[in-house]
Amino acid sequence: MIENIDLSLVNWSRAQFALTAIYHWLFVPLTLGLSFILAFMETIYVRTGDEMWKKITKFWMTLFGINFAIGVATGIILEFEFGTNWSNYSWFVGDIFGAPLAVEGIMAFFLESTFVAVMFFGWNKVSKKFHLASTWLVAVGANLSALWILVANAWMENPVGMVFNPDTARNEMNSFREVVFNPVAVDKFLHTVTSGFVLASVFVVGISAWFLIRKREEMLAHRSIFIAGIFGLVSALLVAFTGDTSARTIAKVQPVKFAAMEALYEGKTDAGLTVIGVLTDSGERMGEKKVHDMKLKIEVPRLLSIMTTGKSDGYVPGLKDLINGNPGKGILSVTEMMERGRYARQVLTDYKMAKELGDNDSMAGLAAKFEDRDFIDNYFRYFGYSYFEHPWQVIPSVPVTFYAFRVMVGLGFFFILLFVLALWFHRRKTLEKNRWFLWLALLAIPLAYLASELGWIVTEMGRQPWIIQNLMPVHVAVSNISSGAVQTTFWLFAVLFTALLTAEISIMIKQIKTGPKH
Amino acid sequence: MMKGADRTLNNIFRFYYDGFRTMSWWGKRVWVIILIKLFIMFLILKIFFFPDFLKVNFSTDRERGDYVLEQLTGNNSHYD
Numbered sequence A: 001m002i003e004n005i006d007l008s009l010v011n012w013s014r015a016q017f018a019l020t021a022i023y024h025w026l027f028v029p030l031t032l033g034l035s036f037i038l039a040f041m042e043t044i045y046v047r048t049g050d051e052m053w054k055k056i057t058k059f060w061m062t063l064f065g066i067n068f069a070i071g072v073a074t075g076i077i078l079e080f081e082f083g084t085n086w087s088n089y090s091w092f093v094g095d096i097f098g099a100p101l102a103v104e105g106i107m108a109f110f111l112e113s114t115f116v117a118v119m120f121f122g123w124n125k126v127s128k129k130f131h132l133a134s135t136w137l138v139a140v141g142a143n144l145s146a147l148w149i150l151v152a153n154a155w156m157e158n159p160v161g162m163v164f165n166p167d168t169a170r171n172e173m174n175s176f177r178e179v180v181f182n183p184v185a186v187d188k189f190l191h192t193v194t195s196g197f198v199l200a201s202v203f204v205v206g207i208s209a210w211f212l213i214r215k216r217e218e219m220l221a222h223r224s225i226f227i228a229g230i231f232g233l234v235s236a237l238l239v240a241f242t243g244d245t246s247a248r249t250i251a252k253v254q255p256v257k258f259a260a261m262e263a264l265y266e267g268k269t270d271a272g273l274t275v276i277g278v279l280t281d282s283g284e285r286m287g288e289k290k291v292h293d294m295k296l297k298i299e300v301p302r303l304l305s306i307m308t309t310g311k312s313d314g315y316v317p318g319l320k321d322l323i324n325g326n327p328g329k330g331i332l333s334v335t336e337m338m339e340r341g342r343y344a345r346q347v348l349t350d351y352k353m354a355k356e357l358g359d360n361d362s363m364a365g366l367a368a369k370f371e372d373r374d375f376i377d378n379y380f381r382y383f384g385y386s387y388f389e390h391p392w393q394v395i396p397s398v399p400v401t402f403y404a405f406r407v408m409v410g411l412g413f414f415f416i417l418l419f420v421l422a423l424w425f426h427r428r429k430t431l432e433k434n435r436w437f438l439w440l441a442l443l444a445i446p447l448a449y450l451a452s453e454l455g456w457i458v459t460e461m462g463r464q465p466w467i468i469q470n471l472m473p474v475h476v477a478v479s480n481i482s483s484g485a486v487q488t489t490f491w492l493f494a495v496l497f498t499a500l501l502t503a504e505i506s507i508m509i510k511q512i513k514t515g516p517k518h
Numbered sequence B: 001m002m003k004g005a006d007r008t009l010n011n012i013f014r015f016y017y018d019g020f021r022t023m024s025w026w027g028k029r030v031w032v033i034i035l036i037k038l039f040i041m042f043l044i045l046k047i048f049f050f051p052d053f054l055k056v057n058f059s060t061d062r063e064r065g066d067y068v069l070e071q072l073t074g075n076n077s078h079y080d
Helices: A007-048 A051-071 A076-085 A087-093 A095-121 A128-157 A176-180 A183-213 A218-253 A255-262 A303-309 A319-324 A334-357 A360-369 A373-378 A380-387 A398-427 A435-462 A483-517 B004-021 B025-049 B053-057 B061-073
Strands: A162-165 A170-173 A273-286 A289-300 A466-468
Touching: A007 A051, A007 A076, A007 A128, A007 A183, A007 A218, A007 A435, A007 A483, A051 A095, A051 A218, A051 A483, A051 B025, A076 A087, A076 B025, A076 B053, A087 A095, A087 A170, A087 A466, A087 B053, A087 B061, A095 A128, A095 A170, A095 A176, A095 B004, A128 A176, A128 A183, A128 A466, A183 A218, A183 A398, A183 A435, A183 A483, A218 A255, A218 A303, A218 A398, A255 A319, A255 A398, A255 A435, A273 A303, A273 A319, A273 A398, A289 A398, A319 A334, A334 A360, A334 A373, A334 A380, A334 B061, A373 A380, A398 A435, A483 B025, B053 B061
Parallel strands: none
Antiparallel strands: A162 A170, A273 A289
């Protein structure tokens, strides 16, 4: 029973999922971006016939292969966890998660067993054009593969295109189109894959910079910096653009997360965007949650209002509006949402009792409510709030969300500058003279990974305590298993993934040191 | 003489066979890692540590649905 589940189980299950997702995401973005960089390089080779481009492509393809091979199937562990640790959730999401993940699985299988093999085994065995087509298909396929995972993740943040079946206790997809074209999914896909392009570009520029520092492989380094510089700059600008559209969507569908990202407690018009800020404890409390003051604040006046409402004097709700309600702005209080959610849960409880009694007439009447638009929009959409006792319990960690968001955005702008400088020095043929830049480019590689992980931390920490926004809190989703079992597997994963990462880094470093002369 | 389909299958087999046979040192190394990883994941972790909770504890989808319905409608007041 849920009431017997202890909090250490919830937190260990959370920690385990976070650990495996963070490690999994260390491998994915490089695959997404480097696959396109390979495709660009090989295209130039096929068009020009310049053997140097083939050599360059094969070098980066080696690093792609190492990353791809070590990372492959690490995401499957997340699916293991769904079935074992998150059984209530897995059942409740029904076929909505299953359909996109099945498409992803089939695509990944065909991609990996055919076109990746042609990429690595097919040099001199298939025609140049067929090989090039395979490289492009790997790039497109890998990114499309990510689409399906992100569609599933986006549904958790904005559940659409489904109807809840009280008889099976599952959500059933009634519009595949709504699920795929969920605005959160579209924004998330574009933002995530372009951030992967940036990470891969930083990786290529950084490794190339290392070659120039060591005065080796100059032609490879220069050409690689040129390709990755252009791709990275375009991608970084797209990341900024898609980040902006993504934030607008979050402001609409996850306003509490948005307010936490800005540490905005009091709603306001003419709201400025905080560029830099330091949070301190104000001493005030919302329930058991601290309210933070902002020190050392640097903000762009009115930008937050413009970004979220399109108007400089637009009203941006703060956490206090969202928790206590603001009738003047049409914002329901969480207390009201809890009441509505409890009503929806009572209807479900009545259905369960009617089912146990075999009262078919009552069952039919109650089941019809779950298909009634008024009931869905005004009651069932708040179903998950019924599991809370206090409104403040729906507030995520403001400092984690606030700082993670700022560091991620700051690094995003740093990468734009990095690519501009790379292209500038490349054009002026002064890359080698600016050794500070070469070192900066090399040191930027871990920062790209940090920014990428922080993006997920903003996404996932910012939507706590929900596993499915407004419908299911995390603590309701867990299986009734022992927390000791979760702790054991947590450490097993920590060891396994650390070993994999160590293997990847060591093989990659050896291969980079070897260079393209293998 | 080989038929068309047999020839195609033979070519595909030769393609993979030659590819694996002439693989570079890093390729062989990562294949070893892939196999160890898959062994640990599917034959140790999945079987011994990650049984599907609902499949193991209930034999039909109706029982699973009823169990989750019980969970969703139970009196839950815990929070973190």
